[in-house]
Amino acid sequence: MTAYTLGIDVGGTFTDLVCADESGHLEIEKVLSTADNQALGVLAGIEKLASTYGVRSVDLLSHISVIVHGTTVATNTMLEYNGAHTGLITTAGFRDIIEIRRNYKEAAFDIRLPAPHPIVPRRRRLGVTERIDVAGTIVKPLVEDEVREAVRRLAAMEVEAIAVCYLFAFLNPVHELRTREIIRETLPDVYVALSSEVLPQVREFERLSTTLVDAYVTPRLRRYLQRLETDLRARGFRGELFIMQGNGGVVGVERASRHGVQALLSGPASGVVAGAHLGHRSGFKDVITIDMGGTSFDVCLVQDGRPKIGTDQWMSRYRVAVPFIDIHTIGAGGGSIAWVDEGGALRVGPESARAHPGPACYGFGGQVPTVTDADVVLGYVNPESFLGGEMRLNADAARHAILTKVAHPLGMDLLQAASGIFRIVNNVMSNSVRQVSLAKGYDPRDFALTAFGGAGAIHAGALVESLGIRTILVPKNTAPMLCALGDLLSDLRVSRVRSFHARSSTVDLTTLNALCHRMGSEAEEALGTQRSHLQGITTQLALAMRYVGQTHEVTVPIASRNGVVGTAEMTAAIHGFHTLHKQLFTFNKPEDEVEILSLQLDLIGIRRKPVLRTVPYQGIDPRAAFAGKRSVYSSLAQDFVETNIYDGNRLLAGNVVEGPAVIEEKATSIVIFPGQRAVLNEHLTYVIEVL
Structure with a gap:
């Protein structure tokens, strides 16, 4: 073999x-x-x-x-709140930071919004005497007997993990390191998360929240x-x-x-990597990736072949400030449940039927209608060929669920209800695309849409109608598994963030470069023995910047020359900040001083990856793949129309499919709507153009 x-x-x-x-x-x-x-x-x-x-x-x-x-x-x-039994040891008087947060609610006008689920209840949050000031100087020594008492109390509560977060520990971690030593004297098998290791940068709530999440999820993942x-x-x-x-x-x-x-969010991240790779191979460096699976809808903006990286993610109402690909996720997938709210309005999601019991059409006992049920009723999904015929869908069960749970309560017929589900979930997903594009200063019309996930290619053609996007990319055969392909296309990556406070007029480049060197050495050490298998190593740097007096910053890439940041590189980064600030917030102040808060370093180890195939063109005629006709819903006609069906396995590079049409593959369908045309290119990607 x-x-x-x-x-x-x-x-x-x-x-x-x-x-x-x-x-x-x-x-x-x-x-x-x-x-x-x-x-x-x-x-x-x-x-x-x-x-x-x-x-x-x-x-x-x-x-x-x-x-x-x-x-x-x-x-x-985090979504199910079933993590480790976790405790917290923190500076005396500061155990409630996780509840005080930033002193505002996510939904200020929702009086019924409950407090976030406490992943560490107050009884397991214990304070000890110690204090380090803003300069990293020890003001109060760590009282070790208080730490031992806190450990004894947490041991009695049978904790599986302990988070340690002291004030300004990112400047001087000596107290946190000693606390871990004391914990291991009594509880050697308990996982210990130190804030100075998890997120060594300014902002107490973000650092504490991220450290608590790390302590909460790591034992189960391990x-x-x-x-x-x-x-x-x-x-x-x-x-x-x-x-x-x-x-x-x-x-x-x-x-x-x-x-x-x-x-966290590792699955969607690999899909973005693959989506960016797919776009680049087909000549599109600027793409918006959409991943519509069974449970969620994940969208990300990729500019010049690079996904946007951010540190402002929230997970189940907890702030997670480590560097992540900036993915916007909502509960809108094939399994998203359609329901009628108290006011008599049709809603879709965020709850999902998941794999079990799944959509009603799965035949596993599900009784509630989902997006997949609507797709089956509308003719976009063939119940006879789902998963290549290995799993036959029950169209009657889909119709019954939509009729009883949506159509009858709203006084609609079956077609109105199913098309309503399809239209509403598309509107919700379109708004998510706007969140990563228009809301951040990007025009979605300047991007191609890369669609994947089991349901992505079914809905993408409808999404672009309201967004003004002219091109859709769908990988042949691998669209429903693109995240798994993205796993193979991903490089080793070690991300590091460190606090670095300076102003643009007085920044000390010697200090900055020394910090870059230390962070780079730490990242290289993290590669360990895997380094010998790499084809090369590259480093990316970024600075978190803001105008003096602002409370939030934006991340700006900064170049280096042979690993050294010089005056020219710093000047270019500051100029880049002004440009990005105007793009994001419609204004900038080039004459104002810029404040630097932190340095981010990403060490990327280039792995050997599979070389994806390129095939020769075989002509434009798709008739050899023609599989007949089927009644498929058309929003223009507001009724079913006879639609050409094509077998995706038999389509060849160069074949052109005019809409309306449906291309059936083993694990998905690609719906080509009226006024659209699909061409299978030499990289085995369907390029769908809006005419």
Whole structure:
């Protein structure tokens, strides 16, 4: 057998696998996710993949050199609030920062909005005497007996993790380091998260919140990864196992297990990486990626081939300020539930039917209508060929659910209700695209839309109508598994953020470069033995900047020359800040002084990746792939119209498909609406143009 690399992405509904051989040939599989133990779904997918190759799973695993895994364990832990029994040790008098927050509610006028779920209740938040000032000087020594008493109390509460967050510990971590030593004297098996390691930068609430989230999710993620690696090794896997991170890079299992907060949103991040790669191959460096799966809708803006990186993510109403790909996520997927609210209005999401019981059409006992049920009723999804015919859908159950739960309560007929579900979820998703584009100073008409996920290509053609986007990119065959392919296309990435306070007129470049050097050395050390397998290493730097007197900053890239930031590079970064500020907020003040708050360094280790195939053009005529006609809903006619159906497996590079049409593939459908035309290019990507 040849050597393989395997990408695995676990979503809320499906687990996707993409296996690449040395020639770049891809085999794809999709199985239902197993929420209680994601490893079971992963192993079931490997078994199914092995049967596709006609070999035993042990033989396939023994020939896989690299597995890259994107998991939702950390994300689901926060969404479901089922993380570790966590305690907090902090500076006396400051244990309520996590509840005081920024002193404002997310929805100021919603008097019914409850407080966030306490991942660490007040009884498990304990203060001890110590104090470090704004200069990093010890004002009050750490009272170690108080730490030991706090540990004793937390031990009595049977905590599994302890977060330690002292004031200004990012300037001087000596007290936090000593506290960890004391904790390990009594509780050697408890996970300890230090704020000076998780997020060593200014702002107490952000640092505390991020550290608490890390303590809360890491034990569960660590157990899952250990169990998965053990199971894979027992089944013959001898290669390297990498874990996807929310910053768009991968790390080894051991490093992924150190700080679980880095694994949040790792699945969507890999999709963005693949979407950017796909756009670049097809000649589009500026793209907006949309990933519509079974549970969520994830959207990200990619400019000049680079996804936007941010540090202002929220997860289940907790601030997570480590660097992540800037992805906007909402509860709008194929499994999103359609319902009628108290005022008699039709709503869709954010609740999802997930894999079990799933949409009504799955036949697993689901009784509520979902987006997938509407897609089946409208003819966009063929119930006979779902997942290549391996899973037949029950169209009657979909119709019954929509009739009883939506149509009858609203006095509508079936077609009005199903098209209403389709239209509403599209409006919600369009607004999300505007959030990452118009709301941040970008015109979506300047971007192509890269659509993937199981339902992305079904809805993309309708989304662009209200956004003014003229081009849609959909990868052939891999669209529903693009996150798994993105795992294989991702590089090793170590992100570091450090507080660096200065003003543009007096910034000390010697101090800045010394900090860059220290951070770079830490990041290189983090690569460990994996460095020997890399094809190269690159470094990216950015500064968090604002005008003096502002309370929030924007992140601006800064160049370096042979690893050194000079006057010219700093001047260019400051100019870039003024430009970006005007783009984001419609004004700037070039004459005002700029304040620098922190330095971000990303060390990127270039991995060997599968070389995706390019195929020759075979002509424009798609008739060889014609599979008949089917009644499909048309919003223009507001009725069903006879529509051409094409077998995606038989479409060749160069084939042109005029809308209205539906291209059916194993795990998705590509809907070409009236006034649109699809061309399959040499990179096996459907380029859909709005005429």
